[in-house]
Amino acid sequence: MIDRWKSIVACLTCLLLCSALVGCNRGGDGGQPPEASINGQSENASPADGVSSPAIKKPVAPKHPLVLIETSLGNITIQLDRENSPLTVNNFLDYVDASHFDQTIIHQVYKGQGFVAGGYGTNLIEKPARTPIRNEADNGLKNRRGSISMVRFPDAIDSATCQFFINVSDNPALDHKDRTPEGYGYSVFGEVVEGMEIVDQINDTPVQDTSDFERTPVKLIVINSIRRIR
Numbered sequence: 001m002i003d004r005w006k007s008i009v010a011c012l013t014c015l016l017l018c019s020a021l022v023g024c025n026r027g028g029d030g031g032q033p034p035e036a037s038i039n040g041q042s043e044n045a046s047p048a049d050g051v052s053s054p055a056i057k058k059p060v061a062p063k064h065p066l067v068l069i070e071t072s073l074g075n076i077t078i079q080l081d082r083e084n085s086p087l088t089v090n091n092f093l094d095y096v097d098a099s100h101f102d103q104t105i106i107h108q109v110y111k112g113q114g115f116v117a118g119g120y121g122t123n124l125i126e127k128p129a130r131t132p133i134r135n136e137a138d139n140g141l142k143n144r145r146g147s148i149s150m151v152r153f154p155d156a157i158d159s160a161t162c163q164f165f166i167n168v169s170d171n172p173a174l175d176h177k178d179r180t181p182e183g184y185g186y187s188v189f190g191e192v193v194e195g196m197e198i199v200d201q202i203n204d205t206p207v208q209d210t211s212d213f214e215r216t217p218v219k220l221i222v223i224n225s226i227r228r229i230r
Contacts, residue, residue: 061082062082062230063081063082063083064079064080064081064082064083065079065080065082065089065093065228065230066078066079066080066193066228066229066230067080067093067096067226067227067228067229068225068226068227068228068229069101069195069223069225069226070223070224070225070226070227071106071198071202071221071222071223071224072220072221072222072224073198073201073202073221074195074197074198074201075194075195075198076166076192076194076195076196076198076199077192077193077194077195077229078148078190078191078192078193079190079191079193080092080093080189080190081141081188081189081190081191084136084139084140084141084189085136085139085141085187085188085189085190086136087133087134087136088133088136088150088160088187088189089189089190091130091133091160092164092189093228094130095118095130095162096226096227096228097228099225100118100127100162101117101118101162101223101225101226102223102224102225102226103121103122103222103223103224103225104117104118104119104120104121104122104127104222104223105117105120105121105122105124105217105220105221105222105223106202106217106221106222106223107119107120107213107216107217108213108214108215108216109202109203109205109207109215109217110203110215111203111204112168112169112203113167113168113169113171113203114165114166114167114168114169114171114203115165115166115168115199115202115203116151116163116164116165117163117164117165117166117223118151118162118163118164118223119151119162119163122220122222124212124213127162129161129162130161130162131161132152132156132158132159132160132161133150133158133160133161134158135150135152135157135158135159135160135184135185135187136187136189137175137176137184137185137186137187137188138176138184138185139176139187139188141187141188141189142170142175142188143167143170143171143172143174143175143185143186143188144167144170144171145167145168145169145170146166146167146168146191146192146196146199147166147167147188147190147191147192148164148165148166148167148188148189148190148191148192149164149165149166149167149174149186149187149188149189150163150164150186150187150189151163151164151165151186152186152187154181154182155181156181157179157181157184160187165186166192166199168199168200168203174186202217202221205217205218205219205221206218206219
């Protein structure tokens with residue numbers, strides 16, 4: 001399994017001229033990373049004579065919810081884009097609501113490009129993931145500085161589950177170009193609105209290669225929690 005992950009890393013690195021981010025797990029099999037309330041009238045309310053009861057309105061999910069990423073180096077606020085990436089945002093929030101990201105680590109850092117997180121606990125064991133989702137990289141959003149995107153396998157378009165990365169620079173090589181696995185791109189689903197200095201600090205941390213990870217922080221960087229704030 002480790003050799004397979006290494007081959008995926010090598011493939012993606014070559015594909016993006018040494019500037020790509022690696023893919024995440026497929027359903028939590030483990031291994032080396034490559035890398036929806038508006039108050040309405042009560043159902044029991046009695047309408048006035050001759051007046052029809054209005055339909056009960058359901059809560060409307062915000063198009064741009066906010067989440068707070070609390071890390072051991074500081075906080076990062078992300079505005080999600082459900083308008084352009086509904087499947088990806090709903091998937092991410094499902095993980096958030098399940099506390100999946102609590103006590104996970106930032107396990108790979110690509111200097112000047114971005115960092116990868118969301119798949120491994122502080123014990124360095126891969127966390128179980130849900131069914132992969134459809135890739136929404138064709139939504140028109142770009143992998144620009146401060147954007148958050150899903151990690152996937154480079155040879156499988158619809159393989160993203162829980163791992164994500166935050167871009168610290170513009171990475172056009174990761175944008176949607178065509179419908180091939182190599183050119184489909186990595187789905188952007190939000191952007192940093194506060195805490196970009198923390199993102200930069202994380203990206204500047206010293207890294208090392210280990211038997212389990214490549215380009216992993218020398219000192220563990222922990223995501224204490226990710227939670228909704230709007």
